[in-house]
Amino acid sequence: MGRFDLEYPKEAINTVKRENDRAVYALKTIHHIVNSCQILHVSFNTPSQPFPVILPMIGQMGSFDRPSADISDPLDLYLHGYVSSRFVNLGRESGAEKGLPVCVAASHVDGLVLALSSFSHSYNYRSTVLFGHATLVEDEEERMYAMELITNSVVPDRWRHTRLPPTKAELQSTGILKVKIASGSAKIRTGGPHDDKKDTENEAIQDTVWTGVLPIHASVGEPVASSYNKVDVPDYLAEFSKDLNTGNQQYAVNAAKDT
Amino acid sequence: MGRFDLEYPKEAINTVKRENDRAVYALKTIHHIVNSCQILHVSFNTPSQPFPVILPMIGQMGSFDRPSADISDPLDLYLHGYVSSRFVNLGRESGAEKGLPVCVAASHVDGLVLALSSFSHSYNYRSTVLFGHATLVEDEEERMYAMELITNSVVPDRWRHTRLPPTKAELQSTGILKVKIASGSAKIRTGGPHDDKKDTENEAIQDTVWTGVLPIHASVGEPVASSYNKVDVPDYLAEFSKDLNTGNQQYAVNAAKDT
Numbered sequence: 224m225g226r227f228d229l230e231y232p233k234e235a236i237n238t239v240k241r242e243n244d245r246a247v248y249a250l251k252t253i254h255h256i257v258n259s260c261q262i263l264h265v266s267f268n269t270p271s272q273p274f275p276v277i278l279p280m281i282g283q284m285g286s287f288d289r290p291s292a293d294i295s296d297p298l299d300l301y302l303h304g305y306v307s308s309r310f311v312n313l314g315r316e317s318g319a320e321k322g323l324p325v326c327v328a329a330s331h332v333d334g335l336v337l338a339l340s341s342f343s344h345s346y347n348y349r350s351t352v353l354f355g356h357a358t359l360v361e362d363e364e365e366r367m368y369a370m371e372l373i374t375n376s377v378v379p380d381r382w383r384h385t386r387l388p389p390t391k392a393e394l395q396s397t398g399i400l401k402v403k404i405a406s407g408s409a410k411i412r413t414g415g416p417h418d419d420k421k422d423t424e425n426e427a428i429q430d431t432v433w434t435g436v437l438p439i440h441a442s443v444g445e446p447v448a449s450s451y452n453k454v455d456v457p458d459y460l461a462e463f464s465k466d467l468n469t470g471n472q473q474y475a476v477n478a479a480k481d482t
Numbered sequence: 483m484g485r486f487d488l489e490y491p492k493e494a495i496n497t498v499k500r501e502n503d504r505a506v507y508a509l510k511t512i513h514h515i516v517n518s519c520q521i522l523h524v525s526f527n528t529p530s531q532p533f534p535v536i537l538p539m540i541g542q543m544g545s546f547d548r549p550s551a552d553i554s555d556p557l558d559l560y561l562h563g564y565v566s567s568r569f570v571n572l573g574r575e576s577g578a579e580k581g582l583p584v585c586v587a588a589s590h591v592d593g594l595v596l597a598l599s600s601f602s603h604s605y606n607y608r609s610t611v612l613f614g615h616a617t618l619v620e621d622e623e624e625r626m627y628a629m630e631l632i633t634n635s636v637v638p639d640r641w642r643h644t645r646l647p648p649t650k651a652e653l654q655s656t657g658i659l660k661v662k663i664a665s666g667s668a669k670i671r672t673g674g675p676h677d678d679k680k681d682t683e684n685e686a687i688q689d690t691v692w693t694g695v696l697p698i699h700a701s702v703g704e705p706v707a708s709s710y711n712k713v714d715v716p717d718y719l720a721e722f723s724k725d726l727n728t729g730n731q732q733y734a735v736n737a738a739k740d741t
Binding site: 240261262264266271273279309327330332335338339341344346348350352355370371378386387390396397405415416418428429430431432433436438440445446448450451452454455457464472475476479480482 | 495526532537538540629644674691697702705731734
């Protein structure tokens with residue numbers, strides 16, 4: 224966007240109250256957290272139960288209407304579902320209306336922050352929550368756009384390395400939901416522990432309790448070929464694993480050292 | 483429990499409909515997934531918004547009433563919060579009633595499952611959802627029980643290695659919520675990709691597309707000491723890191739190889 228970063232407006236629903244120095248409203252940061260999260264948690268209500276329901280789903284932010292949009296632009300969230308599932312049906316039934324109200328959470332744990340006092344323990348983390356309305360995508364071109372987007376979110380460039388085009392049966396069995404974002408926010412914590420002065424000045428405690436951060440990151444192991452695989456691990460997969468591991472590890476270690 | 487495993491009864495809210503061969507209702511499995519998850523996603527409704535809200539929280543299953551209960555017994559879920567936050571207030575306001583209806587999700591991604599067809603791609607995962615009613619814990623002994631339980635869930639045995647006892651201010655600023663579980667279920671996927679026969683018999687495809695699993699696990703890196711730390715990394719921390727890394731890695735690799 225050039226000179227400034229777009230932000231989600233602060234409203235009652237998304238304004239972070241607790242530890243608001245950790246709050247972020249920039250689209251770029253929020254969208255990046257969502258797109259780098261392997262599992263999103265999607266919450267919605269059903270007519271028959273007092274409890275909201277959470278489904279773990281795969282999803283990705285994108286713009287079918289403006290494919291040139293970048294991560295800091297207003298985007299929609301595309302979610303992968305199954306035509307028979309409760310959620311997709313509710314999205315379908317919401318039809319001409321605004322859609323099914325949903326909340327989507329994406330969270331990374333980056334480190335365990337160990338302090339002198341139990342109560343000052345914390346995590347380094349990046350977490351974001353989006354609110355919006357979900358509808359079923361009916362347009363075939365938009366469905367294809369979203370399926371490619373979501374497949375490439377699992378492994379970059381995977382879509383064009385698979386058997387194409389999709390069959391009719393595959394297309395029929397896959398539902399794509401689009402969430403029009405109403406609002407969102409993120410919280411990010413980095414750095415080491417913060418203890419009260421009373422504790423850091425207590426030599427007996429200081430001499431017995433280790434304080435610091437155990438950095439944590441998601442790590443991809445050696446590929447395990449399927450029983451029917453016939454080819455070597457291709458470069459784009461090896462590079463993906465290497466980049467992911469290096470990037471995740473560096474982030475977690477840098478977050479731990481951030482002062 | 484000895485001779486049989488207790489299960490959450492299958493009811494409308496928790497019965498897995500899609501791919502129900504992956505469904506698990508055993509308390510032992512479900513509680514283990516929750517307790518090994520570093521972040522839980524907790525969803526609830528607020529009176530003023532159409533959207534449910536999701537908060538990432540730290541929590542652990544336990545039984546204050548029956549401390550000898552093991553992981554396969556009926557347990558409560560204790561969640562760590564802050565007295566000023568929306569959620570704790572709603573839990574408090576629910577007062578004498580059953581409590582605030584919540585849904586809690588715990589998810590592990592264990593591998594990226596890459597198939598010949600984009601549409602047969604999948605994840606290896608362990609995910610569980612619990613439904614229940616959340617109330618604020620008022621009893622001081624139960625609050626202490628829960629705080630120790632939750633601290634030790636971050637790093638085993640950490641509680642007794644920190645500055646104790648908690649101060650009055652610490653106790654006052656920390657809210658503990660107890661979720662009485664109404665129902666729950668889990669879904670687990672292991673193994674390699676499954677492709678349609680038409681694809682596995684297509685030599686041109688088989689000769690170009692790599693299929694298999696990229697195992698994924700959470701990994702703890704080298705400890706980063708705080709600016710005021712004065713002691714060496716203690717054995718219980720080093721062992722925790724080693725056990726976690728080995729256990730997570732082995733699970734992910736075994737899951738990938740499971741046939």
